[in-house]
Amino acid sequence: MIKKTLFDKIWDSHVVKKIENGPDVLFIDRHLIHEVTSPVAFLGLKNRRLNVMYPNLTFATADHNTPTINQHLPIKDPLSAKQLRTLKYNTNKHDIVFWGLGHKNNGIVHVIGPESGITLPGTTIVCGDSHTSTHGAFGAVAFGIGTSEVEMVLSTQCIMQPKPKSMRININGKLRDSVTPKDVALFIISKLSTSGATGYFVEYSGNIFSEMSMEGRMTVCNLSIEMGARGGLISPDNKTIEYVKNREYTPKGENLSKAIEYWSKLYTDEGAVFDKEYNFNSSEIEPMVTFGTNPGMGIRISGKIPEIDFKKDSSSSYLKSLRYMGYKIGDKMIGKKVDYVFLGSCTNGRIEDFRTFSKITKGFKKADNVTAWLVPGSHRVLNKIRSEGILEDLEASGFKVREPGCSACLAMNEDKIPAGKYVVSTSNRNFEGRQGPGARTILASPAVAAAAAITGEITDPRNL
Amino acid sequence: MPYEKFTILESSGVPLEIENVDTDQIIPARFLKATERKDFDKNLFRDWRYNQQNKLVKDFVLNDRKYSGKILVAGKNFGSGSSREHAVWAIYDYGFRCVISSFFADIFKNNCLNIGVLPVQISAQFLQLIFDSIKNKPKIKLKVNLVEQEVSIFGIPQKEKFEINPYKKGNMINGYDDIDYLLSMKSEIKNFANKRPF
Ligand code: SF4
Numbered sequence: 254m255i256k257k258t259l260f261d262k263i264w265d266s267h268v269v270k271k272i273e274n275g276p277d278v279l280f281i282d283r284h285l286i287h288e289v290t291s292p293v294a295f296l297g298l299k300n301r302r303l304n305v306m307y308p309n310l311t312f313a314t315a316d317h318n319t320p321t322i323n324q325h326l327p328i329k330d331p332l333s334a335k336q337l338r339t340l341k342y343n344t345n346k347h348d349i350v351f352w353g354l355g356h357k358n359n360g361i362v363h364v365i366g367p368e369s370g371i372t373l374p375g376t377t378i379v380c381g382d383s384h385t386s387t388h389g390a391f392g393a394v395a396f397g398i399g400t401s402e403v404e405m406v407l408s409t410q411c412i413m414q415p416k417p418k419s420m421r422i423n424i425n426g427k428l429r430d431s432v433t434p435k436d437v438a439l440f441i442i443s444k445l446s447t448s449g450a451t452g453y454f455v456e457y458s459g460n461i462f463s464e465m466s467m468e469g470r471m472t473v474c475n476l477s478i479e480m481g482a483r484g485g486l487i488s489p490d491n492k493t494i495e496y497v498k499n500r501e502y503t504p505k506g507e508n509l510s511k512a513i514e515y516w517s518k519l520y521t522d523e524g525a526v527f528d529k530e531y532n533f534n535s536s537e538i539e540p541m542v543t544f545g546t547n548p549g550m551g552i553r554i555s556g557k558i559p560e561i562d563f564k565k566d567s568s569s570s571y572l573k574s575l576r577y578m579g580y581k582i583g584d585k586m587i588g589k590k591v592d593y594v595f596l597g598s599c600t601n602g603r604i605e606d607f608r609t610f611s612k613i614t615k616g617f618k619k620a621d622n623v624t625a626w627l628v629p630g631s632h633r634v635l636n637k638i639r640s641e642g643i644l645e646d647l648e649a650s651g652f653k654v655r656e657p658g659c660s661a662c663l664a665m666n667e668d669k670i671p672a673g674k675y676v677v678s679t680s681n682r683n684f685e686g687r688q689g690p691g692a693r694t695i696l697a698s699p700a701v702a703a704a705a706a707i708t709g710e711i712t713d714p715r716n717l
Numbered sequence: 718m719p720y721e722k723f724t725i726l727e728s729s730g731v732p733l734e735i736e737n738v739d740t741d742q743i744i745p746a747r748f749l750k751a752t753e754r755k756d757f758d759k760n761l762f763r764d765w766r767y768n769q770q771n772k773l774v775k776d777f778v779l780n781d782r783k784y785s786g787k788i789l790v791a792g793k794n795f796g797s798g799s800s801r802e803h804a805v806w807a808i809y810d811y812g813f814r815c816v817i818s819s820f821f822a823d824i825f826k827n828n829c830l831n832i833g834v835l836p837v838q839i840s841a842q843f844l845q846l847i848f849d850s851i852k853n854k855p856k857i858k859l860k861v862n863l864v865e866q867e868v869s870i871f872g873i874p875q876k877e878k879f880e881i882n883p884y885k886k887g888n889m890i891n892g893y894d895d896i897d898y899l900l901s902m903k904s905e906i907k908n909f910a911n912k913r914p915f
Pocket residue numbers: 316317361362363382383384598599600658659662663680681
């Protein structure tokens with residue numbers, strides 16, 4: 254029998270047609286849409302006089318462009334308001350479920366998919382957002398697509414893509430104290446660089462990942478795209494099944510038993526061959542921070558900004574990046590000044606991230622020089638922050654919690670970090686201007702963000 | 718959306734000798750609020766073209782009169798980051814039909830092929846040769862021949878082949894897109910969908 258990887262099993266079972274010397278026609282089980290990358294796709298349908306083929310397989314939320322305070326008031330920015338109106342109109346017209354602002358299921362698209370039971374093992378999931386890779390945590394083949402492809406999925410429930418190559422990343426052993434899933438991911442990206450996995454779909458394997466919570470797995474899979482991978486995935490196990498069952502859109506009763514039987518076959522066969530394989534040593538991983546303008550420019554928090562590695566960067570790009578950040582080769586990251594802290598995004602905006610953050614800040618006060626934006630990934634997360642008493646703890650330390658959305662992750666709404674200011678951010682991209690024109694981003698875990706929020710500088714959470 | 722067919726392109730190139738250019742640089746998120754595909758070219762490389770006072774940055778290549786043409790020549794790992802197709806719309810609508818680099822990010826490359834921008838991946842050495850040639854002679858012409866899958870520089874003997882998926886090549890030459898293809902197989906898709914467990 255042919256030995257197959259987990260990825261092969263899922264991808265191959267969704268191929269409607271193989272085009273010779275061309276891409277595969279791939280069937281899509283779940284399609285998530287939001288206000289920013291869908292309007293032109295709907296316009297395309299209109300121009301071609303097409304309908305949505307399977308409206309019940311597409312789910313819409315408002316997240317990228319939305320304010321994170323006073324969501325009950327009309328949106329001030331006319332362009333943002335128009336985008337939201339357009340999404341409401343389009344979903345209404347085509348009979349697509351839409352969770353707008355204030356709806357109990359509303360939130361960041363990659364946070365609400367799993368929460369609502371839309372994300373299931375063994376499925377193909379796409380969305381016009383590159384961090385769709387998040388859903389791979391459930392053993393799904395999930396990846397970001399462009400607007401033309403959104404139009405394809407709406408009109409035919411398929412896209413056409415060549416099958417990516419396969420990569421496996423193995424990490425076994427024990428993680429050190431205070432090392433979170435975010436650190437594991439930033440560590441991997443720093444080793445592979447931002448293009449090291451381009452063309453590949455990555456499976457994460459080893460006890461480090463199987464011992465992670467579902468939320469931790471989502472953080473890891475979320476960041477797959479930052480090393481160029483199409484997506485990343487982890488084999489589903491009992492933890493996965495426990496998480497998905499009893500959610501709004503999860504199969505029920507007999508269908509659930511059938512589904513579980515199918516999910517239990519979703520693993521990489523022993524002896525299956527990957528196009529590329531990496532092994533890392535768990536004891537090498539420490540809490541991480543980035544110092545440059547791409548997620549591959551990460552180092553352990555206690556480290557110094559390294560010399561140029563000519564295998565990875567040219568000197569002009571590297572120095573340009575450091576100039577933008579206002580840093581120099583040889584600088585220590587510990588003690589660097591911090592102006593803003595952002596806890597949120599589909600990378601680290603889930604309840605566990607708020608638990609980690611508040612556990613560290615409890616008993617301390619927010620530093621006076623720090624502006625902190627704490628933005629839950631969804632209404633469900635916000636409700637848990639309230640019901641678990643985290644809100645009180647955070648408020649006692651001088652923090653406020655905002656309403657859900659993408660917020661400063663991409664700074665499309667008002668949540669922009671001012672030019673020249675430093676932000677420790679739990680999001681996923683430290684590109685120039687990503688969090689506001691001229692903003693300087695240091696990517697880190699919720700634990701490192703919490704430590705920075707109370708000391709006002711980059712601080713090792715283990716030394717508090 | 719239909720796009721111009723692509724067979725052979727002869728044009729000078731604009732040299733963007735920077736690596737890891739992500740789509741947030743190509744078009745910053747704050748310009749993604751449109752509900753139509755309109756005016757994205759105006760904000761192509763916005764934060765590199767204009768300073769914080771909204772003044773043109775004179776030495777940025779797009780603002781440098783020396784350089785022009787329908788070919789963008791860029792450093793390796795071009796188009797990483799966000800999946801926004803708006804980045805390619807901005808490039809196309811600005812007037813570029815082809816991007817040459819030694820490495821492209823995946824989603825960006827797909828998006829290019831879907832809307833009619835040809836991504837041409839060549840070796841680091843040949844890319845350097847193109848950069849150097851343009852530096853020497855800013856209006857030097859490049860020839861991108863999709864039919865032969867070959868790039869050359871006028872007056873210089875070296876040439877290089879590039880790869881493209883044959884199906885996508887056909888699409889580019891004919892100006893087709895994938896939706897036309899998918900629509901033609903709707904009944905097959907329906908049969909497939911009926912067999913899906915969930
Ligand atoms: S939080 Fe950031 S990365 Fe996640 S969906 Fe929103 S914009 Fe994309």
